[in-house]
Amino acid sequence: MHSPYSIPVLHNTIRIMTPFLFAAIGGLFTELAGMLNIALEGLMLIGAFFSVIFTAFTGNLFLGLTLGILSSVLVALIFGWISLYLKANIFITGLATNLLAPGLTTVLAFQIFGNKGVIRFENIPNLTHITIPIIRRIPLLNDILSGHNFLVYLSWLTVIIAAIVIYETPFGLRLRATGLNPRAIESYGLKPRRIQLAAILISGFTCGLGGSMLSLEMGAFVPNLTAGRGWIALVAIYLGSKRPLGIVIASFVFALTESISNYVQGITSVPADFILATPYMVTLLAMIGWSVWQYYRAKE
Amino acid sequence: MKLGAGRSEFFINFIAILITLSIAFVAVIVLIFLLSSQPIDTIYYFFIGPFTNRYYLGNMLNTSIPLIFTGLGIAIAFKSSVFNLGGEGQVYAAALVTTVICLALPTANGYFGGTLALAGAALTGSFLAGLSGYFRMKWGTDELISSYLLSASIIMVVNYFITGPLNDPTNNLLATKLIGSQYFLLKIMPPSKLDIGIFIAIATAVVAFFFMYHTHAGYEMRMCGLNREFSRYGGIDTARYLILPMLISGLLHGLAGGFIVLGTYHKAIKEFSFGMGWNGIAVALIARNNPLAVIPAAFFFAYLDAGAKAAMLHSDVTFEIAAIVQAIIYYLVTAKVIYRFIRYRKRVINA
Known part of the structure; x- marks a missing residue:
């Protein structure tokens, strides 16, 4: 921590963490409702594509962001409706969503811009950056936590709201009960499918935000922009023991790995491909380590 | 899926897959009409193209x-x-x-x-x-x-x-x-x-x-x-x-x-x-x-x-429409509602 580079690395960690955090918090809702939601990846990509496109077309960041999130909520609705009401296997429909997202975005990009590669927008409004007044005088904290764009702070707010909704509201109770035993929920005259659909829509909403952050901060859309972040977010849910605070810690660890890799890429001759592989490798090792721990804890 | 799945189960599976694939093909046609400026040619190349030589x-x-x-x-x-x-x-x-x-x-x-x-x-x-x-x-x-x-x-x-x-x-x-x-x-x-x-x-x-x-x-x-x-x-x-x-x-x-x-x-x-x-x-x-x-x-x-x-x-659409069609197949291929629909129809016909 004494290296002069640790501050930019940590500053970037906070930034990189945001999409993971958004996706994982949304995924927590579906996970608690008893569904394996592998569609996080695809939903993020949808949000990323449509928010940057709509922002460029309308010239209004707020409008573009809203329409982008609506797009991923719409895809989540299709995904959820088919899974729950047409009774399709949610793992397969999740794969479908992950296949639909790159297909749809590429086809539309080709149709609109005649280009399947990187689409850059020149006049896109910048994400507003925020300085936190309270910590302005604390040098280290200020350098790391302050001066990010508003989506970063929105993600923290989302975690807090999610924790309140999950643990302190009737909806949260019903959500968790649905995951434990949907039949019991039914016997109370509630409809478990509706609660599950709501959870899927929430995951569509937060994934839309997470994806938007990726494209809007660059002012561009890149094919496969999400690059496995939805999957890593899924692992973060498990490693975070399906709790909001745990998810924050797991997301931070993954983001820190990525931030360090980015930094190492600039100063060493380690091939870029190996560095690109590290987030997956670290996630995998963390997952294996976690299951080993769970295994021996259960044995005792 | 079930033990001792007989001919009837096979038939139901077959019809269900056929329905799913038909929906996917309809989706192809709709997509081409939406995206292509010469839809009829594009549809021809999509469906017949692979067999032309x-x-x-x-x-x-x-x-x-x-x-x-x-x-x-x-x-x-x-x-x-x-x-x-x-x-x-x-x-x-x-x-x-x-x-x-x-x-x-x-x-x-x-x-x-x-x-x-x-x-x-x-x-x-x-x-x-x-x-x-x-x-x-x-x-x-x-x-x-x-x-x-x-x-x-x-x-x-x-x-x-x-x-x-x-x-x-x-x-x-x-x-x-x-x-x-x-x-x-x-x-x-x-x-x-x-x-x-x-x-x-x-x-x-x-x-x-x-x-x-x-x-x-x-x-x-x-x-x-x-x-x-x-x-x-x-x-x-x-x-x-x-x-x-x-x-x-x-x-x-x-x-x-x-x-x-x-x-x-x-x-x-x-x-x-x-x-x-x-x-x-x-x-x-x-x-x-x-x-x-x-x-x-x-x-x-x-x-x-x-x-x-x-x-x-041969036409003006991009290859990735295949991915959209595949996604539609993934979405529907396990949908139990389709199977129930066929079983229901079959009972009605047999009765």
């Missing part, structure tokens, strides 16, 4: 070779309720290993070296998938996510070798050197790329069917697929059947990678096998995890692929 037809059949292997790999794993989502990385890594073995033996006998290369491919795939199976067996690590993560990181490593140390500097492609011509599989439908690998793929499907339905191990694997707890009480060594399906699944994915190198590309090119792993899942789903049904399902997927390519070449 020997070259297209042969290439379409050639595309189905790796899909049969990956489809079988997924079908056997799914049938045993084990999930291998690492097909992409397994195919890609195996293709690289095949190339490396062939390049290391530039003057060896074609049959000897080729067999060795395929064995290397099979081992590579088995090892990668087997790792996830092993973690699952040993500590209960979810194999679905671990196989995906392992595959995603292996892809980067393979990329490094293809574009780095093994790259052929005399060529502008991001690819390795060409393997010796004694390793090339015999072409059977020139000028197309179709090679004898198609016969081996079909034979493999028959062997896989025999294994799953007429051997003891196959029976136990299917039982574990139906109900692992119950199978354990029945005396089946269920831990073994967490790792064995993964090993077989990886082996078949590995062969897919081996055959695309020996049969089609004769070298490893960056990202050349992308999609084969994911499409294997779709093939297995359409085939309802039946190894013999994997053959027509792979043909169907190859047709979809060839149609999209022909439409892209």
Whole structure:
């Protein structure tokens, strides 16, 4: 921590963490409702594509962001409706969503811009950056936590709201009960499918935000922009023991790995491909380590 | 799916798949009308294009070779309720290993070296998938996510070798050197790329069917697929059947990678096998995890692929409409409502 580079690395960690955090918090809702939601990846990509496109077309960041999130909520609705009401296997429909997202975005990009590669927008409004007044005088904290764009702070707010909704509201109770035993929920005259659909829509909403952050901060859309972040977010849910605070810690660890890799890429001759592989490798090792721990804890 | 599934169950499955595929085809037509400025021509190229000459037809059949292997790999794993989502990385890594073995033996006998290369491919795939199976067996690590993560990181490593140390500097492609011509599989439908690998793929499907339905191990694997707890009480060594399906699944994915190198590309090119792993899942789903049904399902997927390519070449739509159609198939292929609808109709007709 004494290296002069640790501050930019940590500053970037906070930034990189945001999409993971958004996706994982949304995924927590579906996970608690008893569904394996592998569609996080695809939903993020949808949000990323449509928010940057709509922002460029309308010239209004707020409008573009809203329409982008609506797009991923719409895809989540299709995904959820088919899974729950047409009774399709949610793992397969999740794969479908992950296949639909790159297909749809590429086809539309080709149709609109005649280009399947990187689409850059020149006049896109910048994400507003925020300085936190309270910590302005604390040098280290200020350098790391302050001066990010508003989506970063929105993600923290989302975690807090999610924790309140999950643990302190009737909806949260019903959500968790649905995951434990949907039949019991039914016997109370509630409809478990509706609660599950709501959870899927929430995951569509937060994934839309997470994806938007990726494209809007660059002012561009890149094919496969999400690059496995939805999957890593899924692992973060498990490693975070399906709790909001745990998810924050797991997301931070993954983001820190990525931030360090980015930094190492600039100063060493380690091939870029190996560095690109590290987030997956670290996630995998963390997952294996976690299951080993769970295994021996259960044995005792 | 059920024990003693008779002819009636087969019929229901068949009709349901037919409905799903019809919806997908309607979606193709709608998409083309939305996206193309000359929809009628585009539709013609999409649906009829692959059959208009020997070259297209042969290439379409050639595309189905790796899909049969990956489809079988997924079908056997799914049938045993084990999930291998690492097909992409397994195919890609195996293709690289095949190339490396062939390049290391530039003057060896074609049959000897080729067999060795395929064995290397099979081992590579088995090892990668087997790792996830092993973690699952040993500590209960979810194999679905671990196989995906392992595959995603292996892809980067393979990329490094293809574009780095093994790259052929005399060529502008991001690819390795060409393997010796004694390793090339015999072409059977020139000028197309179709090679004898198609016969081996079909034979493999028959062997896989025999294994799953007429051997003891196959029976136990299917039982574990139906109900692992119950199978354990029945005396089946269920831990073994967490790792064995993964090993077989990886082996078949590995062969897919081996055959695309020996049969089609004769070298490893960056990202050349992308999609084969994911499409294997779709093939297995359409085939309802039946190894013999994997053959027509792979043909169907190859047709979809060839149609999209022909439409892209001759008209103004992009290849990725195939991905949208595939997504629609994924969405609907497991929808129980479709099956219930057919059962209901059948009862009404029979009554």
